[in-house]
Amino acid sequence: MKILGNTLINGLxxxxxxxxxxxxVPILLDxxxxxxxxxxxxxxxxxxTGLLSFLDxxxxxxxxKYLAGYExxxxxxxxxxxxxxxxxxxxxxxxxxxxxxxxxxxxxxxxPFNIPxxxxxxSKGLFNIYILQFPLQFLSLALKxxxxxxxxxxxxxxxNFLFLLSNFLIIYFAVNQGNDLFQYVILFNTxxxxxxxxxxxxxxxxxxxxxxxxxKLDWSVIVHLFGYAKYLxxxxxxxxxxxxxxxxxxxxxxxxxxxxxxxxxxxxxNTMGAVSSVLNSTIVPLTAKMNxxxxxxxxxxxxxxxxxxxxxxxxxxxxxxIFLIKTFLSIWVGPSYEYLAPLSIVLxxxxxxxxxxxxxxxxxxxxxxxxxxxxxxxxxxxxxLIISISLLPQYGLLxxxxxxxxxxxxxxxxxxxxxxxxxxxxATELLNELIRPIGSFVLYTAICYVICMHFDVTSLFTLAxxxxxxxxxxILLGYLIVLSKDERxxxxxxxxxxxxxxxx
Numbered sequence: 001m002k003i004l005g006n007t008l009i010n011g012l013x014x015x016x017x018x019x020x021x022x023x024x025v026p027i028l029l030d031x032x033x034x035x036x037x038x039x040x041x042x043x044x045x046x047x048x049t050g051l052l053s054f055l056d057x058x059x060x061x062x063x064x065k066y067l068a069g070y071e072x073x074x075x076x077x078x079x080x081x082x083x084x085x086x087x088x089x090x091x092x093x094x095x096x097x098x099x100x101x102x103x104x105x106x107x108x109x110x111x112p113f114n115i116p117x118x119x120x121x122x123s124k125g126l127f128n129i130y131i132l133q134f135p136l137q138f139l140s141l142a143l144k145x146x147x148x149x150x151x152x153x154x155x156x157x158x159x160n161f162l163f164l165l166s167n168f169l170i171i172y173f174a175v176n177q178g179n180d181l182f183q184y185v186i187l188f189n190t191x192x193x194x195x196x197x198x199x200x201x202x203x204x205x206x207x208x209x210x211x212x213x214x215x216k217l218d219w220s221v222i223v224h225l226f227g228y229a230k231y232l233x234x235x236x237x238x239x240x241x242x243x244x245x246x247x248x249x250x251x252x253x254x255x256x257x258x259x260x261x262x263x264x265x266x267x268x269x270n271t272m273g274a275v276s277s278v279l280n281s282t283i284v285p286l287t288a289k290m291n292x293x294x295x296x297x298x299x300x301x302x303x304x305x306x307x308x309x310x311x312x313x314x315x316x317x318x319x320x321x322i323f324l325i326k327t328f329l330s331i332w333v334g335p336s337y338e339y340l341a342p343l344s345i346v347l348x349x350x351x352x353x354x355x356x357x358x359x360x361x362x363x364x365x366x367x368x369x370x371x372x373x374x375x376x377x378x379x380x381x382x383x384x385l386i387i388s389i390s391l392l393p394q395y396g397l398l399x400x401x402x403x404x405x406x407x408x409x410x411x412x413x414x415x416x417x418x419x420x421x422x423x424x425x426x427a428t429e430l431l432n433e434l435i436r437p438i439g440s441f442v443l444y445t446a447i448c449y450v451i452c453m454h455f456d457v458t459s460l461f462t463l464a465x466x467x468x469x470x471x472x473x474x475i476l477l478g479y480l481i482v483l484s485k486d487e488r489x490x491x492x493x494x495x496x497x498x499x500x501x502x503x504x
Contacts, residue, residue: 031176041247147202155202276314324467353409369422384404
């Protein structure tokens, strides 16, 4: 029940993040045009959760693992030491990055990026202001890990929602009053400072008073963090190649307006990735605690049940997106962008298989098995880079999509094989868990095809109606086919208990 509650909270936070993101794209395209929208996209690539995420050196995952472990055994002396050392390290990393970026930008300008001459100086000024928040961005990662380690999800998500809302409002009013991104970046830095102050105020109260302000840098703690973080660091590099370097390659090798196009075509696949990762922040601390208590059977069941429900939740959404993506693009940003739909569909198809890996690849962070899977991730990343760089100049965005998709599938098979060995799960056990969902997906795809053939979508309202209709059909289909008899009985028992407690 705790996982379900935390997942719902993460889900609401994800909905807010996606909603604000989708609302901003057509506004920015209309107000500032494709070139400046590309610059805006590039600006956000350079963040602690974007291209620069690997420069946390894997400390976030390591810090979360150890904080969750020490909280589980009530060792707040060590908890406090790791908190302060982690926070100071993060702030120093961000500060160093600000100095480095400021020097590079003012010596070389924005030369490496394919930005039109008439907005180069403007873009340089935006970068100079934006990089001032790097120390805050990295410090926020340490504070977030602290809150997650003690399951403060409601507080964390409430803070994030207020931050997202503030960010949306300031950029909306900034571009509507003179199309000025400078005003937006200055205000964005300010609200990031406020966000960090609030996160710190909550995080520091987790630590009992007697341990709270033992601020002492301990080299042994830093070495311990890096001892585990070095494996997460390699994983960060791999994730970076898959999720961020594509944007960097576009900004180097194609006109900056292509970055705006990539933002649009990748919006729905990124949305599916965000939905898929809703469970992740709850799984890592839970797995870390199970691992600390040597609960191997519980971890095995978490892997099996988590993988099943990841498929049950995600695959129908992906099927709906594939059928409706062309219509959605037309309604969202205009008919002139419908040509991006096939590329979006190719990226969406990755998620059919990635859901089998999703829960397991998250659990290995908490269970300490990251090192074992690094070679396969590195292999996939290298293949991705080689194919993307080779095809991008000739085929444009299509070459990038091919590189990402081919490399992912090549990496996935050995990755899954090792996940099964780590959690002591046989292929037969996994298949028995997934056979019902897979059967329902085949039938559901046929039903969605029939609906799309006979349903004329002409507006956002009719599109929403079709999506709701497809979801309702899947819920009924899922109840009848996906759920076992015991699972259906458990649901009915829960409903009967609720009716008894809250009679009409």
